[in-house]
Amino acid sequence: MFARRAAWDLSRNPLSLAVEARRARGAEVVDLTDANPTRAGLLAGGEALARALAEVARDTAVRRYEPDPRGPRAAREAIARYHARGGREIDPERVVLTAGTSEGYAHLFRLLADPGQRVLVPRPGYPLFDFLAGLEGVETRSYPLVRRGGGFRIELDALAREAADPRVRALLAVHAHNPTGAFVHVDDAHALRALCREHGLALVSDEVFAESALEPAAEEERLASLLDPRDDAPLHFVLSGASKLLALPQLKLSWIVVAGAPALRDEAAARLEAIADTYLSVSPVLAACLPALLEARPAIEAQLRTRVRANRDELAKQVAATPCAELLPVEAGFAAILELGDPDGTAPDEEALALACVERAGVLAHPGFFFDFEDDGRARLVVSLLAEPEPFAAAARALLAVAAEACAS
Ligand SMILES: Cc1ncc(COP(=O)(O)O)c(C=O)c1O
DSSP states (O other), X not given: OOOGGGOOOOSOOHHHHHHHHHHHTTOOOEXXXXXXGGGTXXXXXXXXXXXXXXXXXXXXXXXSOOOOTTXXXXXXXXXXXXXXXXXXXXXXXXXXXXXXHHHHHHHHHHHHOOTTOEEEEEESOOTTHHHHHHHTTOEEEEEEEEEETTEEEEOHHHHHHHHTSTTEEEEEEEXXXXXXXXXXXXXXXXXXXXXXXXXXXXXXXXXXXXXXBSSOOOTTTSOSOOOOOOTTSOOEEEEEEHHHHSSOGGGOOEEEEEESSHHHHHHHHHHHHHHHHHHOOSOHHHHTTHHHHHHTHHHHHHHHHHHHHHHXXXXXXXXXXXXXXXXXXXXXXXXXEEEESOTTSOOOOHHHHHHHIIIIIOEEOEEGGGGTOOOSSOEEEEEESOSOHHHHHHHHHHHHHHHHHHHHO
């Protein structure tokens, strides 16, 4: 009856069943996988949105519908100003708004790959890529991010082997990466562009976490964006959006910036406009809020950074007192990765550990396999750092106690 692209296994996984069973007994489960800032008291974005909506409501222009497939010009100009940092010039004509980043990916897969063709995605990574590509009939192939020095880096040799496959049409990079919090380093960015040029691939950089560095850094130290203003750059699409950048998932507003060699990028922007025109999914009323919201970005970011730093510091303190646990270093993002196991290499089973955390501590964390971490015998739990500090500290304590017991047994 149903198409193969929709033939998912919809049965509940053991972890969600355990959460449901515990809640059915009336016991609490603290959800440390929740990455929704609006449920964690992070409301600077929401307050800016309320002000922007009030302003938009006073504008008589909202009474008419004058659709522009790329999104309203004023919103695209504000996005171009945001991306112009570091001396880049962005033409608002090369900005296309979408209803969320997921829709941005869908548009790009439609634009770049025919059914059966491939896109390269980082592993570990954001588990939605397989679904987004699969719904467009496109296959994903992964390239590894490996732990090196103070964080995760792209395994360039493995990536180069995958990129040489003629079925591959695009290379996706996440800057900063979720959940490892790693930025694409300057020399790796050069290597990605060189691979794209060599094999005629498009570069797609997901930069929704670009402003989430724990420590702000100058552009010379780390790239603010993978956008390369030079005209001989490969075809490049930058994705960003309100859900992470402005802590406003409820706005459902994201965008694609098209860059690269002029002839190709202008044609790509025109074709992307035709795709967007087919759906016209972005509300011009909500898009009208964007200029004011991007102005409010510094205050929103400051609130996010303060919260993430406080929870990370608390977690680091607790982990330091837990013999079998390590908190992996990150440059950015809203997640923390805990590695659990003895120095001699024995580690608890990841799924059993995550289940024990729900059943015995009432705390839900993502097991590492959810993000497709390499199966190297280590156990990993990934937690969101957005929760309110007090419940976060208590949940982390309970989770680490269960982990310490699991390591000892
Ligand atoms: C890598 C990455 N990109 C984008 C998003 C956000 O997508 P959306 O704008 O559809 O909420 C997420 C959310 O977790 C993510 O991890």
